[in-house]
Structures are given as structure tokens and as C-alpha cells.
Amino acid sequence: MEILTQDFYNRDTLTVARDLLGRHIVRRVQGRELICRISETEAYIGRSDKACHAYGYKRTKRSETLFAAPGTAYIYLIYGMYDCLNFVTEPEGEPAAVLIRCAEPVSDADVFSQIRFSCNFDEMTAYQRKNFMNGPGKLCRALCLSRGQNGLSLFGDELLVTQGKPAKAENVKTGKRIGIDYADEATDFLWRFTLSENA
DNA sequence: TTCAGGATGTACT
DNA sequence: GTACATCCTGAAC
Numbered sequence A: 001m002e003i004l005t006q007d008f009y010n011r012d013t014l015t016v017a018r019d020l021l022g023r024h025i026v027r028r029v030q031g032r033e034l035i036c037r038i039s040e041t042e043a044y045i046g047r048s049d050k051a052c053h054a055y056g057y058k059r060t061k062r063s064e065t066l067f068a069a070p071g072t073a074y075i076y077l078i079y080g081m082y083d084c085l086n087f088v089t090e091p092e093g094e095p096a097a098v099l100i101r102c103a104e105p106v107s108d109a110d111v112f113s114q115i116r117f118s119c120n121f122d123e124m125t126a127y128q129r130k131n132f133m134n135g136p137g138k139l140c141r142a143l144c145l146s147r148g149q150n151g152l153s154l155f156g157d158e159l160l161v162t163q164g165k166p167a168k169a170e171n172v173k174t175g176k177r178i179g180i181d182y183a184d185e186a187t188d189f190l191w192r193f194t195l196s197e198n199a
Numbered sequence B: 001t002t003c004a005g006g007a008t009g010t011a012c013t
Numbered sequence C: 001g002t003a004c005a006t007c008c009t010g011a012a013c
Helices: A013-019 A063-067 A109-117 A126-130 A136-142 A184-188
Strands: A024-029 A032-045 A073-078 A082-088 A096-105 A159-162 A172-175 A192-195
Touching (some): A013 A032, A013 A096, A063 A082, A073 A136, A109 A126, A109 A136
Antiparallel strands (some): A024 A032, A024 A159, A032 A192, A073 A082, A082 A096, A172 A192
């Protein structure tokens, strides 16, 4: 189980977003170890992207984490109820990150389903199965992450990313990002990456 | 199976 | 006061 180093994150954000597909997130909490495989990401780059919280290098209390060292977790509250997990990229001082939108369980799936729906994996309804971890808010719930973990290093024990099973280039699809209609021309940037082998 | 609408609180203007 | 990188419920088909 090889942990991705800071060099991995200290690169162009679009490259990192693409390269994160298929990697494994390891989350250790309350004596449990949760492992899942990343299947959908989006890039957010402050210097050119109106959808990014730090657009134009704007520093606020919230966006501060985006300026941190590569390999930092940026977790923020959205719509009053849900948390979104991002990994900070590029050199310290460059506000950019990759949003993790979707993943699938690798370790014991019952642990995930217990956290999310308080039942075993094979007891979930078809609806729950379809909506298991296919969105940033759901993913954070399943991994027990909230903005209390904002600023966490990805090189500690609680949260890290390993080599996993990297996606092949032909299985990566690009598309427009979700939920950023307000962002003018940035709305059309093809900065969303999905594993096409994934339903 | 799809759809509309409500929940909810923080950051920022 | 407004907008927000969303999700869930319940009703209609």
C-alpha cells in the first residue's frame, strides 16, 4: 500500500484530477479503516476559474485552505447541510484543488453502509444502492468527514490516498462541472473527470 | 422512474 | 439579505 507523496499533488491541477481516478482513499476513524476507490473528480483553479472559492487569488476565511501546501484536505460546508472533500494541489500559495465527487467501496462494504444507512450492504434498497456514494456530500457522510477535518494533511494517519488501481487513459471521460451555472465562461470548462468503466 | 421543492447555516456583499 | 461545487422526501406517472 504505497501512499501518494506531496510530489503527486504538486503538479498541474488538471493532471492531478485525472490522475486521482482509480486511486484509493484511506480513512481511519473510531478504530475503523475505510477504503474506497475514486471514480469522479473536478478541478478548481483560483487563478483563472470563477467557480473556485479563491478566484483571482481572493483570500477569505473559507478559501484560506486552498492556498495551503499540496496534499492538504479542503473541506467546506455547502447548502447549509453537506460537506465537500477536496485535495489541495499546486505549490503553496497557488489556490487550487480537486473535488472528489464519487467513489466506490474497496474495504468491507458493510462498514460503509452501516455509517450511511444503518444497515448491511445487501440490505440496502435499490434506491440507496444507486445513491450510495455518488456525490460529494454523500461521499463525505460515508467517510465521516466534515469541516472539522478541514486543513488535515493527507500524509497522516486519519486520511490519506494510496496508489490504488490507476485509471487507464481510455477509461477517463471529461465533461462540464456540476452545479456552477453562476460562473460565466467557467461553466463550460471541461474540468470534470469520470471513470467510464464505472456505472 | 422521474420530478419539484424544501431543508439548512455559513460566507460574503 | 443572497447565494451556495447538494441531498432527500414524497407524489405523480
